[in-house]
Amino acid sequence: MTLQAIRYQRGSLEILDQLLLPEISKYISINNTDEGWRAIKSMQVRGAPAIAIVGCLSLAIELTNKEFQSTQELKDFVVEKLDYLVSARPTAVNIADAADKGKSMIQKLIDDEKLELDEIKLKLVQEFEAMLQADIDVNKRIGQHGADYILGENNDQPVKVITHCNTGSLATAGYGTALGVIRSLHEQNKLEHVYCTETRPYNQGARLTAYELVHEKIEASLICDNMAAACMSSNKIHAVIVGADRVVANGDTANKIGTYQLAIVAKYHGVPFYVACPKTTFDPHIKSGKDIHIEIRPQDEMTTLKGIRIAAPNIRCWNPAFDVTPAELITGGIITEFGVFKPQELQKQISKILGSG
Numbered sequence: 001m002t003l004q005a006i007r008y009q010r011g012s013l014e015i016l017d018q019l020l021l022p023e024i025s026k027y028i029s030i031n032n033t034d035e036g037w038r039a040i041k042s043m044q045v046r047g048a049p050a051i052a053i054v055g056c057l058s059l060a061i062e063l064t065n066k067e068f069q070s071t072q073e074l075k076d077f078v079v080e081k082l083d084y085l086v087s088a089r090p091t092a093v094n095i096a097d098a099a100d101k102g103k104s105m106i107q108k109l110i111d112d113e114k115l116e117l118d119e120i121k122l123k124l125v126q127e128f129e130a131m132l133q134a135d136i137d138v139n140k141r142i143g144q145h146g147a148d149y150i151l152g153e154n155n156d157q158p159v160k161v162i163t164h165c166n167t168g169s170l171a172t173a174g175y176g177t178a179l180g181v182i183r184s185l186h187e188q189n190k191l192e193h194v195y196c197t198e199t200r201p202y203n204q205g206a207r208l209t210a211y212e213l214v215h216e217k218i219e220a221s222l223i224c225d226n227m228a229a230a231c232m233s234s235n236k237i238h239a240v241i242v243g244a245d246r247v248v249a250n251g252d253t254a255n256k257i258g259t260y261q262l263a264i265v266a267k268y269h270g271v272p273f274y275v276a277c278p279k280t281t282f283d284p285h286i287k288s289g290k291d292i293h294i295e296i297r298p299q300d301e302m303t304t305l306k307g308i309r310i311a312a313p314n315i316r317c318w319n320p321a322f323d324v325t326p327a328e329l330i331t332g333g334i335i336t337e338f339g340v341f342k343p344q345e346l347q348k349q350i351s352k353i354l355g356s357g
């Protein structure tokens with residue numbers, strides 16, 4: 001059985017508290033957008049697609065339980081709550097994309113004079129609910145496209161890959177993006193080995209990806225972040241596959257801190273570097289990676305481990321949660337639900353994809 005980070009049925013939302021994993025599997029309920037915002041901010045739920053889905057579902061819960069007197073009141077409430085949810089973490093664009101879609105949808109529904117207030121509310125709730133299944137479907141397509149492409153580049157022979165951070169069932173509605181590609185390779189018996197990086201300082205790799213890989217019985221080894229170069233020089237690695245929090249118009253990509261250095265190391269060793277993400281991770285409004293807002297996280301994520309101080313007292317820290325990988329280092333391509341694109345064709349492909357609705 002695959003891990004389920006998000007459990008939802010109308011009126012009830014629960015998430016697996018990722019702060020407690022891997023030792024404790026505990027679901028917590030999210031009853032409104034305040035609780036949704038706090039769960040995202042504290043990283044009880046994390047990963048670009050999961051943040052968007054949990055944010056929107058926390059609003060669906062609040063909408064289900066609340067009565068409105070007018071469509072204007074409903075619209076003001078939805079817009080305010082969506083803006084609030086987007087503010088929880090700034091780098092991943094998926095929640096901003098979902099918020100924009102929610103806002104234009106409510107306007108469209110209000111403009112439809114045939115619809116009553118309750119029907120408008122219900123349709124909006126249904127729209128947010130549909131994100132769960134849609135994300136799993138998209139991830140499976142990403143997995144298939146990515147696995148086919150990588151195997152095509154390797155004469156259909158089993159491959160060894162490296163991945164970074166957590167991009168699996170815990171970061172999405174299920175299956176995963178980069179980890180979805182790895183899962184798909186494994187399902188086809190074409191995955192010889194996967195190395196997952198520890199992903200300091202929050203340890204998404206050691207705690208979450210390693211947990212998913214063990215759970216799925218996938219051949220895997222954990223490496224510290226500073227072992228990636230040694231791993232590539234002492235093993236034949238066929239691909240590095242990572243996820244993304246925002247891919248901008250020129251193909252520059254923000255992802256978990258450490259992705260950039262992994263891409264540099266991969267280029268040096270001639271290992272193709274792939275980014276796997278859905279179209280909701282594209283941000284065509286930003287031209288280059290220099291303009292992506294990078295979230296800075298609290299210092300204690302670096303200085304302490306489970307509440308125990310591991311750094312010298314009084315040292316200051318710089319703790320950016322993400323970095324930007326320039327498009328030219330994404331040498332393998334960007335794996336989407338529509339296929340695999342080279343970063344230089346991304347701008348054209350994004351307009352084509354976004355134009356297709």
Ligand SMILES: CSC[C@@H](O)[C@@H](O)C(=O)COP(=O)(O)O
Pocket residue numbers: 046047048049092164165166167168171172176177178204242243244245255256257321
């Ligand atoms: C499918 S998840 C893609 C990205 O969101 C993932 O690689 C990542 O950087 C997650 O960062 P996090 O800080 O854990 O939310």
